[in-house]
Amino acid sequence: MTSQFAATQNDDHLEKTLDPVIGALVRDIIGKVADKWTMLILEALDQHGTLRFTEVGRQVGDISQKMLTKTLRQMEYDGLVEREVHPVIPPHVDYRLTEIGRELSDAFCGVWIWAERYQAQIEGARQAFDKRKAG
Amino acid sequence: MTSQFAATQNDDHLEKTLDPVIGALVRDIIGKVADKWTMLILEALDQHGTLRFTEVGRQVGDISQKMLTKTLRQMEYDGLVEREVHPVIPPHVDYRLTEIGRELSDAFCGVWIWAERYQAQIEGARQAFDKRKAG
DNA sequence: CAGTATCCCTTGGGATACTG
């Protein structure tokens, strides 16, 4: 804990911080999973079921090979995707969501809908903010 | 578009990428909002209603003043939080969620629940991954 | 095809010090 906001020890009437209720592992998981590329890949695999490496990249669109590899590895590590290698030449590798990957995709669904629904309002808020600062 | 996975032009039978259906602005919004600190602050303000600058930091726990300021500014810019300055000495600044901030918090709720529910399974997947690579 | 390795620049993010 190196936070500049740690509660003082004798202030025991203070409400607890998020730490105890949320837990370090959950925070770590959120840190890994609340990521743009993860969300995009989750979405792509959720829509298409099974995709090859290159197909995932094509579906996501604007992603470099490096980030695609890295994000897929992390997702595999966390058990969100299954990776199936067909030992043929040229190589053929399939990716698909696991059960918990699908569940996470479902959980993020609400966030996608939120972003879609309020994009105009967010744009408005940004312009209002700029105008406020300028004026 | 600098992706290495762009569909070739004459392959018009290919399924469309996520780009047209998701949209650049929505992707940008997700990029801003799918962030560990944003999620934690959203959660803190959702639980407590209104908090002062320092209180937000204390509730989040392990956040530096720099990231707290920066994240709160971005959230204000996007219209997720309202910032109310009381012109007194010493300064007093209140933060609270806007309507769309609360909606986003709700949308993220499913992700928190997912992380909470599957943390053991994720830990298991990680250990299995390590063992697979080691063995 | 499905990567890995390298280079190199940008951003994230903590620590510390200072200010109205």
Added chain:
DNA sequence: CAGTATCCCAAGGGATACTG
């Protein structure tokens, strides 16, 4: 109290080249 400003290091992330 609620910030800004500065320094500095680590991680993100694109481009290119190479490999089984």
